[in-house]
Amino acid sequence: xxxxxxxxxxxxxxxxxxxxxxxxxxxxxxxxxxxxxxxxxxxxxxxxxxxxxxxxxxxxxxxxxxxxxxxxxxxxxxxxxxxxxxxxxxxxxxxxxxxxxxxxxxxxxxxxxxxxxxxxxxxxxxxxxxxxxxxxxxxxxxxxxxxxxxxxxxxxxxxxxxxxxxxxxxxxxxxxxxxxxxxxxxxxxxxxxxxxxxxxxxxxxxxxxxxxxxxxxxxxxxxxxxxxxxxxxxxxxxxxxxxxxxxxxxxxxxxxxxxxxxxxxxxxxxxxxxxxxxxxxxxxxxxxxxxxxxxxxxxxxxxxxxxxxxxxxxxxxxxxxxxxxxxxxxxxxxxxxxxxxxxxxxxxxxxxxxxxxxxxxxxxxxxxxxxxxxxxxxxxxxxxxxxxxxxx
Amino acid sequence: xxxxxxxxxxxxxxxxxxxxxxxxxxxxxxxxxxxxxxxxxxxxxxxxxxxxxxxxxxxxxxxxxxxxxxxxxxxxxxxxxxxxxxxxxxxxxxxxxxxxxxxxxxxxxxxxxxxxxxxxxxxxxxxxxxxxxxxxxxxxxxxxxxxxxxxxxxxxxxxxxxxxxxxxxxxxxxxxxxxxxxxxxxxxxxxxxxxxxxxxxxxxxxxxxxxxxxxxxxxxxxxxxxxxxxxxxxxxxxxxxxxxx
Numbered sequence: 001x002x003x004x005x006x007x008x009x010x011x012x013x014x015x016x017x018x019x020x021x022x023x024x025x026x027x028x029x030x031x032x033x034x035x036x037x038x039x040x041x042x043x044x045x046x047x048x049x050x051x052x053x054x055x056x057x058x059x060x061x062x063x064x065x066x067x068x069x070x071x072x073x074x075x076x077x078x079x080x081x082x083x084x085x086x087x088x089x090x091x092x093x094x095x096x097x098x099x100x101x102x103x104x105x106x107x108x109x110x111x112x113x114x115x116x117x118x119x120x121x122x123x124x125x126x127x128x129x130x131x132x133x134x135x136x137x138x139x140x141x142x143x144x145x146x147x148x149x150x151x152x153x154x155x156x157x158x159x160x161x162x163x164x165x166x167x168x169x170x171x172x173x174x175x176x177x178x179x180x181x182x183x184x185x186x187x188x189x190x191x192x193x194x195x196x197x198x199x200x201x202x203x204x205x206x207x208x209x210x211x212x213x214x215x216x217x218x219x220x221x222x223x224x225x226x227x228x229x230x231x232x233x234x235x236x237x238x239x240x241x242x243x244x245x246x247x248x249x250x251x252x253x254x255x256x257x258x259x260x261x262x263x264x265x266x267x268x269x270x271x272x273x274x275x276x277x278x279x280x281x282x283x284x285x286x287x288x289x290x291x292x293x294x295x296x297x298x299x300x301x302x303x304x305x306x307x308x309x310x311x312x313x314x315x316x317x318x319x320x321x322x323x324x325x326x327x328x329x330x331x332x333x334x335x336x337x338x339x340x341x342x343x344x345x346x347x348x349x350x351x352x353x354x355x356x357x358x359x360x361x362x363x364x365x366x367x368x369x370x371x372x373x374x375x376x377x378x379x380x381x382x383x384x385x386x387x388x389x390x391x392x
Numbered sequence: 393x394x395x396x397x398x399x400x401x402x403x404x405x406x407x408x409x410x411x412x413x414x415x416x417x418x419x420x421x422x423x424x425x426x427x428x429x430x431x432x433x434x435x436x437x438x439x440x441x442x443x444x445x446x447x448x449x450x451x452x453x454x455x456x457x458x459x460x461x462x463x464x465x466x467x468x469x470x471x472x473x474x475x476x477x478x479x480x481x482x483x484x485x486x487x488x489x490x491x492x493x494x495x496x497x498x499x500x501x502x503x504x505x506x507x508x509x510x511x512x513x514x515x516x517x518x519x520x521x522x523x524x525x526x527x528x529x530x531x532x533x534x535x536x537x538x539x540x541x542x543x544x545x546x547x548x549x550x551x552x553x554x555x556x557x558x559x560x561x562x563x564x565x566x567x568x569x570x571x572x573x574x575x576x577x578x579x580x581x582x583x584x585x586x587x588x589x590x591x592x593x594x595x596x597x598x599x600x601x602x603x604x605x606x607x608x609x610x611x612x613x614x615x616x617x618x619x620x621x622x623x624x625x626x627x628x629x630x631x632x633x634x635x636x637x
Contacts, residue, residue, distance in 0.1 A: 043487070043539065047497045077539040082504045106570040113566065114507045357475030357520045 021045060021079075022072075025056060033063040035087075038072035041080040048079070050086030058094055066091055067099040076107060085114040145353075152349045156279060159272045163280065168272040178281030182243040186289060189238055194226075194293040197234055198300020201225055206309055215309040219319035222301030228328045229335075231294035233380060235286065236339035240372030244347035247278050248368035251351025252361040260352070270352070279344040286340030287333045294332065335383050339376050346372040400426055403601045404440070406593050408542075408576060413568055413588050415608065416578045418595035419623060424578045425469065427595065428546050431576065432466050433457065444542075462490065465535035465573075469546045471527040473519035479506060479530050480515035486537045505533040509563060525556030532563060536571065543567065545577045549584050561587050582626065594620045 022038040033056070057063065068084070084100070088111060091098040100108055129137075162168040205221040251274060254260050263270045298320055305311040350368040354360050400423040408414040418424050429435045431442060433449065442449045444460050452460070473482050483502040487493060493501070503515055509529040511522075519527055528548060535543055545564065549557035561584050568575050579585060585592065589608040596603030596619055604611055604620040612624045 043493065043501070044491045047493055047501070049497075049500070078501055078504060082501055085504060085507075106572055109566065109570040110508060113510075113570070114504050114512075116507075355520070357518070359476035 021048075023048065025053065027063070030061045031064040033057070033066045035066065035068045036072065037068065037070045037080070038074070040074050041076040041083075043077055043079045045079075048083055050083050050090055053087065054090055057090055057096065062094070063096060065097045065099070068103060070103050070107075073104075076104075081107065081110045081114060084111045088115045148353065149349055152352065153345060155271050156275050156345055156348070159269065159276050160279065162272065163276045168276050169268055170273045170277045174273075175277040175281055178278050179285060181246070182239060182282050183285035183288065186239065186242055186285075187292070189242065190235060190289055190293050191296050193234055193238055194231065194296040195300040195303075197230055198222055198226060198297035199304055201230070201297075202301040202304035203308075206304060210309070215305075216311060216315065216319055218301065218305055218309060219311075219316045220323040223298055223320040223323040224328065226297035226301070227294050227324050227332050229332070229380065231297055232290045232332045232336040232339060233376065234297075235290045235293045235336060236343065236376040237373055239282065239286065239289070239340070240343045240346075240376065241369050243282060244343045244368045244372040245365040247344065247347030248350040248354070248364040249361055251348055252354030252364040253358075255351065255354045256356055256358070256361060275344075275348045275352075278348055279341060282344040283337055283340040286336040290333055290336035294329075331383070331387055335380065338379055338383070342375040342379060343372045346375060399438075399600060401595060401600050406602065406605065408574060409591070410574055411568060411572060412590040413564065413575045413577060415585050415589040415592035416576065416595065417580055417585055417592055417623070418603075419580065419597055422595045422597040423600075424580070424595055425546055428544055428576070428578045432464055432544050433461055462538060463541040464544060465538065465540035465542070466544045467528070467531045467535045467546065467548055469550060471519070471524075471531035473527060473530055473534065475519050478516050478518055479511065479522075479533070482519070482530065483534045483537050486534070490538060502533075502537070505537055506530070508536070509533045510559070525552050525559070528552065528556075528560055529563065532560075532567070536567065536573075539571065541573060543573050543575045545575065545579075547579055547581075548577060549579065549581045554583075557581065557584065558587075564588055580623075582624065585624075594623065596620075 021041045022036075024036040024038075026034045026036065028034060035053075057066070066087075068087070073080075084103070084107070088098055088100075090096075092115075100111065103111075159168055163170070201222050202218050205218045206215060209215055209217050209221070251260070254274070260270045260274070263273055302313060302316050302320075305316040306313050347368040350364040350371065354364040404427070416424050416427055426435065430437050436450060441451070444463075447456070447460070449457065449460050473479070474485070477485070480499060480502040483505050484498040487498045487501055488495075491498075499515075503512065506512055506514060509532050511526060511529055511533065514522065514526070514530070519530065522530065532545075532548075548560050548564065552560065564575060564577065565588055567573055577584070577588070585608050591606070592608050592611065593605045594603040594611075594617075595601075596617070598619065603617045604615045606614070608624070611620065615621055615624075
């Protein structure tokens with residue numbers, strides 16, 4: 001039988017002809033097939049797959065013997081290993097004898113390694129669940145999450161009870177660090193945001209009130225809104241993004257590195273040791289920050305009043321003092337304490353529930369901020385109803 | 393090498409030959425891993441130069457440097473697999489960045505590399521779902537993704553059980569023989585040192601320099617440095633000497 005050379009070049013030509021990775025298929029007789037490899041096989045030139053040879057391998061008359069010949073092979077990398085591994089698999093599947101004896105030894109060993117039975121017989125099952133199943137699972141997971149959250153809140157409450165009786169084990173220095181991080185260190189950002197929010201509120205009010213010639217009431221508007229709602233709310237949002245996220249990330253990475261387990265096995269309650277100082281610290285700092293935010297917010301309003309509305313600072317402040325009731329001020333501070341508890345617990349809970357990887361730490365921090373802010377807004381609504389009933 | 397004013401090691405002069413498995417050993421805290429960080433370009437030596445095939449690497453311009461670094465593969469002590477990606481994605485990332493293969497081809501090469509380290513079928517697992525030994529091997533698969541010329545291993549067998557350590561040692565030998573790569577291993581595992589080392593240097597914490605060099609097995613018989621002896625015999629020479637007195 002005459003030689004039937006089938007040449008195929010599927011790799012882009014390179015400048016140097018001799019560099020080209022080449023592959024020729026030659027059928028010497030009906031049951032003998034020779035595959036000649038030549039040139040340089042590099043991944044970045046492209047990747048031929050053995051599947052393209054399949055039609056020739058299994059077409060009749062089917063060869064019983066395939067020889068790979070590599071005398072003109074110059075250099076190779078994974079692209080060739082991949083090709084040969086594919087070829088071996090096809091040959092094994094169709095009971096074709098494959099002779100790779102002329103290949104470099106290292107190459108043969110790699111092909112052997114690559115085609116030896118995989119350690120895992122069944123690759124990970126990619127489950128295809130219906131939308132309904134997934135929705136159901138999500139709801140159940142959320143419910144379970146809520147249960148563990150309630151559980152966590154209960155444990156924190158007990159630990160705080162112990163702490164108030166002076167029986168909780170935590171280091172005073174940790175508490176001081178939390179006070180520093182969530183108090184003094186937060187002053188800058190609280191100043192900026194509160195001042196800007198004060199200015200914005202004054203602007204919004206001024207546009208309307210000027211039409212009635214009642215510009216002085218901008219002071220009332222800013223004062224009441226800031227003291228009753230915005231001071232506590234904005235401080236809460238800032239602290240949730242700042243401190244809540246930090247708590248979750250800290251405790252989450254402690255969980256990943258088993259530091260929390262180390263505390264537990266020493267008989268030290270991680271809740272008392274880690275959560276109590278954080279909750280206490282934030283709860284102590286929140287009303288102070290809130291008071292400060294109220295003050296700066298009012299200053300922001302005054303800036304607009306004095307520069308845009310032509311009011312004197314003195315009359316603006318007189319009007320402000322007249323507008324603030326003690327009950328509003330106390331109400332705002334009570335809210336800020338509640339927000340502090342919610343933020344600290346949300347942060348610590350997410351940290352404790354963190355998974356075992358660095359991406360899980362990121363997810364925990366995100367969840368802490370989102371949950372913290374949602375809970376602040378929900379709590380704000382509840383407070384509005386309660387204060388209304390109490391006649392504040 | 394130095395951290396600020398503190399000198400970690402001085403007068404480090406050594407050559408790693410092609411296709412050899414070169415061991416950097418020494419007791420904990422002597423600066424082995426720091427040396428490795430210098431070799432792979434993460435840190436810059438205070439004085440001196442690192443040459444790759446005779447080409448200066450430390451102070452080379454960024455293009456040359458990048459070109460050289462791409463021929464390195466590194467396995468970190470903690471595997472350093474990206475936890476948000478599956479194993480196939482971990483191995484495929486360098487391929488996606490530095491080649492123009494299609495996603496399907498990248499997946500194929502990633503499967504191939506994972507099969508080479510004995511992790512065929514684990515493509516869609518996340519690093520947190522597999523054991524420490526498997527993570528190490530997956531780290532090796534990622535290190536060889538771009539068919540590097542030099543592989544650096546930082547404490548490859550630390551924290552692995554003897555069987556897993558043995559498997560990893562075999563894998564290192566296999567990679568050297570089949571890929572034809574040069575391999576630099578930082579370790580203090582005696583079993584590995586004797587099993588795979590062709591050549592080694594001992595970093596001496598006391599003199600802050602190389603305490604001994606040579607083939608590990610020959611070193612054991614020849615060295616005069618008591619600290620090297622102690623290290624290679626797990627301190628039993630001192631015990632024997634004490635017993636003799």
